[in-house]
Amino acid sequence: MMTFQTLDDLDDGQRVLVRLDLNSPVEDGTVRDNRRFDRHAETISELVDRGFEVAVLAHQGRPGRDDFVSLSQHADILAEHIDHDVDFVDETYGPQAIHDIAALDSGDVLVLENTRMCDDELPEEDPEVKAQTEFVQTLKDEFDAYINDAYSAAHRSHASLVGFPLVMDAYAGRVMETEYEANTAIAEKEFDGRVTMVVGGTKATDVIDVMTHLDETVDDFLLGGIAGELFLRAAGYPVGYDIDDANLYDEQWEQNSEKIEAMLEDHRDQITLAVDLAYEDGAGDRAEQAVDDIEEKTVSYLDVGSETVMEYSPVIRDSEAVFVKGALGMFEDERFSVGTAGVLEAIADTDCFSVVGGGDTSRAIEMYGMEEDEFGHVSIAGGAYIRALTGAQLVGVEVLQR
Ligand SMILES: Nc1ncnc2c1ncn2[C@@H]1O[C@H](COP(=O)(O)OP(=O)(O)O)[C@@H](O)[C@H]1O
Numbered sequence: 001m002m003t004f005q006t007l008d009d010l011d012d013g014q015r016v017l018v019r020l021d022l023n024s025p026v027e028d029g030t031v032r033d034n035r036r037f038d039r040h041a042e043t044i045s046e047l048v049d050r051g052f053e054v055a056v057l058a059h060q061g062r063p064g065r066d067d068f069v070s071l072s073q074h075a076d077i078l079a080e081h082i083d084h085d086v087d088f089v090d091e092t093y094g095p096q097a098i099h100d101i102a103a104l105d106s107g108d109v110l111v112l113e114n115t116r117m118c119d120d121e122l123p124e125e126d127p128e129v130k131a132q133t134e135f136v137q138t139l140k141d142e143f144d145a146y147i148n149d150a151y152s153a154a155h156r157s158h159a160s161l162v163g164f165p166l167v168m169d170a171y172a173g174r175v176m177e178t179e180y181e182a183n184t185a186i187a188e189k190e191f192d193g194r195v196t197m198v199v200g201g202t203k204a205t206d207v208i209d210v211m212t213h214l215d216e217t218v219d220d221f222l223l224g225g226i227a228g229e230l231f232l233r234a235a236g237y238p239v240g241y242d243i244d245d246a247n248l249y250d251e252q253w254e255q256n257s258e259k260i261e262a263m264l265e266d267h268r269d270q271i272t273l274a275v276d277l278a279y280e281d282g283a284g285d286r287a288e289q290a291v292d293d294i295e296e297k298t299v300s301y302l303d304v305g306s307e308t309v310m311e312y313s314p315v316i317r318d319s320e321a322v323f324v325k326g327a328l329g330m331f332e333d334e335r336f337s338v339g340t341a342g343v344l345e346a347i348a349d350t351d352c353f354s355v356v357g358g359g360d361t362s363r364a365i366e367m368y369g370m371e372e373d374e375f376g377h378v379s380i381a382g383g384a385y386i387r388a389l390t391g392a393q394l395v396g397v398e399v400l401q402r
């Protein structure tokens with residue numbers, strides 16, 4: 001199955017450029033530790049132990065969003081996970097970065113600044129185009145090899161993910177190897193019984209794209225989060241648009257409304273929408289409202305309601321396989337964890353085969369007292385894993401396999 005080179009094929013002690021996915025939740029400017037650090041720490045520790053000189057590339061957030069911050073905090077969190085010094089430079093490939101890279105010694109680790117702060121990183125373009133960018137052309141000469149460990153970002157055709165393998169010796173890191181193996185095997189599985197997909201989170205565009213390709217594999221889509229509200233909007237409810245200065249709904253509605261309307265038209269019997277939603281009332285408490293009673297959206301809905309969880313749980317109990325992508329609510333705040341924790345508990349209580357994906361969503365497992373081994377596979381990938389479920393190749397994996 002696997003045709004890329006791995007760390008087993010690489011001689012020790014070389015100068016390596018390693019792409020990780022450290023994209024993390026950011027709350028009031030503070031980067032929250034999560035499973036991605038844990039997993040990538042294994043790759044970095046192995047490289048340190050084998051005497052490599054290591055420079056790390058990673059992204060954080062998207063330009064224009066609150067989570068678009070520097071990687072300086074990530075360097076500190078990574079250092080704690082590998083129990084070893086990690087340096088940081090606030091450039092990705094400028095003169096200071098090149099100076100610090102040149103000064104690396106055996107076993108040193110240097111995190112370079114957020115790749116999305118470079119003009120060349122975005123937007124998505126062909127690997128051949130990305131390989132010719134100044135970003136890739138400048139860094140390629142500083143290293144003996146490129147290692148991609150960022151399976152969870154491998155669905156993006158960005159310079160740091162697809163440019164380097166075309167111009168350097170390229171290898172898969174340990175996370176890339178294990179996530180690729182697990183997710184490819186899952187995509188090939190066949191289930192006799194009901195297959196359910198729980199769809200939530202903030203990245204509606206990713207999930208809607210994939211839903212349109214999974215309509216023959218998945219029997220029931222249970223919706224929540226931002227995607228769920230957009231589907232409610234398409235079904236005629238007055239929700240699913242931005243109020244205040246939020247930027248979660250309208251842009252994604254513009255991009256996806258036709259697809260959502262077509263999904264509802266062609267597959268209404270496979271799609272279950274929330275029957276109630278939760279919001280913060282004037283006293284700061286959780287309040288719930290039936291969607292049928294909403295006349296106008298005057299509050300931000302931050303979770304699905306308890307009635308919805310009661311409707312989703314029996315569907316999960318009757319399923320042979322359940323795939324989760326994205327949280328049903330803002331579970332980081334306990335008041336709005338009812339949907340996400342309720343659905344995960346229903347999965348943990350049954351014998352079904354399950355996959356929980358997403359850097360953010362998988363955090364809810366520990367936060368609400370569940371264990372990883374109550375689920376079939378907990379992936380640190382969200383969008384990449386559901387795309388892999390469709391059988392599609394991920395561009396970042398494809399270039400490693402050339
Ligand atoms: N209604 C909502 N309003 C605001 N944020 C939400 C809502 N529902 C879910 N979220 C947020 O979605 C995040 C997960 O989104 P996403 O990035 O798509 O999933 P993942 O990281 O699991 O792939 C969670 O951190 C959660 O707070």
Ligand SMILES: O=C(OP(=O)(O)O)[C@H](O)COP(=O)(O)O
Pocket residue numbers: 021023061062152153156203206357358359360380381382383384
């Ligand atoms: O967090 C990520 O994806 P995910 O939320 O689907 O798990 C990846 O780092 C990709 O980030 P992006 O969706 O901003 O390109």
